[in-house]
Amino acid sequence: MTAIPGGAWNQETPEGPFSPNGKQRYGAFNQGLIEFSQIIGFFRRNLVRITIITAVLTAIALVLFSFYPFPYKATALVLVDPRERRVTLTENVLPGIGSDAAFLESIVQIVHSDGFLRPVLEDLDAKSDPIFARSVGADDRELLAAFKRRLQVNRVGATFIVEISFSSNDPEKSALYANAIAQAFVDSQTNALVSANATAASSLEERLNDLRSNLEVSEKAVASFKAENGIIGVTQDSTLLQRELITLNEQIVAAKAETEAIRSRVEKISTGAGLPSTTEQSDAAQLAELRSERGQILQNLSEFSRVYGDRHPRVTSERSKLAGIERQISLEQSRLLAIQKERLESANSTLQALTNQLNQRKQTAHRTGRAMVQLASLEREATANRQLYEEFLARFKATEKQSGLELGQARIASPALPPLKPNRPSRVLAGLVFLVLSGGCAVLYAFAREMKGAPTEKKRAPKKMSQSPFGFGRRQQKGRKFKEGRNRFSAPVGRLNETIQKMGFQEVPDRPFRAQGHARARDRDHHRVRTQTHALFDAKETSQYLKRGPLRRDVKTLQSRGAVVVVSSFEPNLDQSDVVLGIAALAGQRGLPVLLLTENQNLIDAHRTAPGSFGFPKAHALSIVDPGEIATNHFRNRRSILEVIEGFSVSNTARDTCMIIDAPPVRNQGQVQRLSEFADLFVVVEEEFEAVSINGDVLSGISSEVEEKLRWVTL
Structure with missing residues (x-):
């Protein structure tokens, strides 16, 4: 079962203009993972820091760039002529490459191979060169690796020109090695033609011997057969x-x-x-x-x-x-x-x-x-x-006579000359690259610093606060910008408040008006748990009971960012506020902001009047939202309470809070299945004398995934 955010939960909820004919779904709750306002705020807060770090790192990089000893780079150009050259009318054994660019790329890659470079290094006596003094050893593989690091062989664009470059601190050595590799490349192509002709002639000669033997055998068979059968030919066509x-x-x-x-x-x-x-x-x-x-x-x-x-x-x-x-x-x-x-x-x-x-x-x-x-x-x-x-005899004679007439296709078009200046990149380009890299490092440093939560300035928050619609304290802006001084979890709480404001909900009065005579007002007791005013239990005591008992294996899940916990029951009049507060206290033990969705008016009023009465270490770590008021005042009862809860569950994905949902009693298997789609845990509160048959009727037919999320807490 896959739930669609905003879909109707039962037949009693009218569709309204948000979903005409039941086909259009309301999905304003899913706001994604990126908040552009938070990104802009991040750069506003760290603009000076990022600018200073970028400037310092760029200056240091430019200074080091100026003093770095760049090597001299000599380049030789080799032209591989694609045209086929013929001295005679006979076709060559190896024709010209023509427009076969893949073959040219192949022979360019061969120049980087050890088999090609080893004879060249032996002829040049590279082991005695001071450039490779550190790489000389018993094994020449280190010498080859060092030589390859200085050698560059590339095809120039889509042309038939091969660029062979060598970098060294000595300009004369750079030109020497570049020309040596270029000449070896040309010689290898010429030797390939000579070797191909010689190999072809040798292969043809061996094949001719076999063909001659086959011809003799076949002609003898014809003569013997004629003699055995008395067949005497007078002419070619008659006997x-x-x-x-x-x-x-x-x-x-x-x-x-x-x-x-x-x-x-x-x-x-x-x-x-x-x-x-x-x-x-x-x-x-x-x-x-x-x-x-x-x-x-x-x-x-x-x-x-x-x-x-x-x-x-x-x-x-x-x-x-x-x-x-x-x-x-x-x-x-x-x-x-x-x-x-x-x-x-x-x-x-x-x-x-x-x-x-x-x-x-x-x-x-x-x-x-x-x-x-x-x-x-x-x-x-x-x-x-x-x-x-x-045919083979004629081809053998032509190949044998053509062996000394090969014309190489590769030639050195421009030999390498000793360079006058080292191969230093453009300072402007280097400055731009250093600027970009330094800026990236500065942004990463600022982001890591904020994620770590190290305070820069500790200032007391102003006393004058404006009440937000869902119980969050929001500072009034004074001056050009906010001063940094929030503690470790003040930023996540503020981002959560901004997320709720971006869901399409406008501010409502501290005491939301209740529509008189409205269907939601008349049926509020049907959806809301009926509670009596009494002294709330100590949340810490309940959290300890849950931590050691029913939820002992789920503490890590509760104390993780973005967790969603649904608390519900199968009895309509069961008071589950103690369990809700215990779970909230357990989730906020490490200072994690907790968002509580509940219709329990006692909890809402107690939090508004005395936020510290719940025993939380920091009053602002707990925020309470009434989904019933949202459904009444913002959606005009065109959305059920369960739909509002579902929307909050979807929007809490990858957020900085732990969301606890004090859900109304579930009445059927479909509601349990749908609430569990977006929840990490589904806590079912029951009384000791509750009949097992009731639970079995509601939970009959649920999937194994939902069953793994179920936790039972007995009052």
Whole structure:
């Protein structure tokens, strides 16, 4: 449960114009931790002291500044050229830094390293230099530390200029060491290029050996695989087997054509459809001659039959010749047919042989095709190794030839010269710095002096006092300012009075008017503890009882600044004033100002008439505020008494007082929870015969944090 200061405590309190629709909260009580009026008052009271201390400290610092022996500072400027320089078209191993400012910052930081400075100090024989006589020992780390304290290496703004400075009491030594570090810086950059080229060439050479071995292995694997699988390359894109397949296909096509031609001649000879083709005239010459003679005989027979008749002897002779010629032609055709059939069988045999050979080559080609897949993988690997080897070989040759052509990027732009004057800061600037530091020391001294509470002047307070609204004594101002003379706790009491005045409460008469017929006036007895006039107990006696009994573990909390203690009960008519005064006395044993919020009119009247009647060591250490009067006169009853109490609790955080709240009886768990939010202790007053069931009903459901703050005091 988180309480909101100013929130409504119950349904009976009207919201009023301060919280329309229940959404706007009133939070004027929390005034923060800084009081500007107190700050102004602090400087008014200590203006002379702060001025004198500041002036004295500034003068002393300026005198010491004038006599302090400042060292001579020599500075050398080194230019790191970001442009890349090439003697050949080949790219350098280490290119220029370009716009890489981070790299420049990195090499600047390397100058501060021990590994960079140790060789320089050995070359300069710094151990024999009187400047470092105190730092020379068995270990050179002290010498390096002393040298680093005098050395400054910085990059000048956003440029590519490195400023190397060395400070020494001897101007010549300052320039010597600054130039030595600058030259070492330039040499380190040039050596870095040479070393990079040499390292690159060596690495490339080692890598070339590995690549050469890989290339040889891959090429041998390709050759072995070709030999095992009978793969012989004729050209880059074809093998011997592929050429054989092409030749066999061509031969089969020719054999098929020849077979068909012979078969056609056989058919012609068998049917007697005509003579063979001209390509076979040598074989059919006799048949052609016989057919020519047969034609001549047929012509003669026809002519003789027409002239002489069918029975003429010449006709009969011609018919005999024709029969002889027919027999010869038939014999010649049989001979030619036998020849062509032999040729046809030979052509068929040749075609079959070629076909069988082609089938065998095809099977071999299938096996070779599967092997070609593996061969292609081996060849790709060999090709990649060959290309990689050739690239590295070319890069190695270029790097090896470029090793002696390095051009350094860093050069000394301005060598250090022995300074004529020591490196003394501006007196005006030094004076301003000393003035600020002295002023800060003076303010701290004055603040510590006030916090310690040491009095400077002890004067008796004037008797004439003006009554403040909440029981505080406030001096009337006379003259220009207040005189210092308050005791240890007069300042906290005054600050508490100012805090209450700044909460928005204006002064009210010593006897606040009570609105007649007002709801708050009619219901005052409902919120206020009904007490009877009686002689108050001794506060010291009650405080001793509380210190040794119920609150023995909380004395330190009560006597701390800013503590808030709520005293309440569960009985409406229970008088808890003795416990309240006992706690107030216990809290004020060490002189701590105590602010008591109570509606007990007897306590208020007794404090106004006789402040010393409570037995406190100092009357002004106890202040009493009536929250009921504040709720009536300042808020027109638009705030409940518990809300006013809550506001005071919040405002007392980090204050100089201990606040004790004589709260009205709590009626439910919510009020206990909310009052405990801003309290360090919640003291519950009960009588010996009080029923436990009442406490259990009110405290049922409270959180563990609230339960830790509860303390029980039995009357």
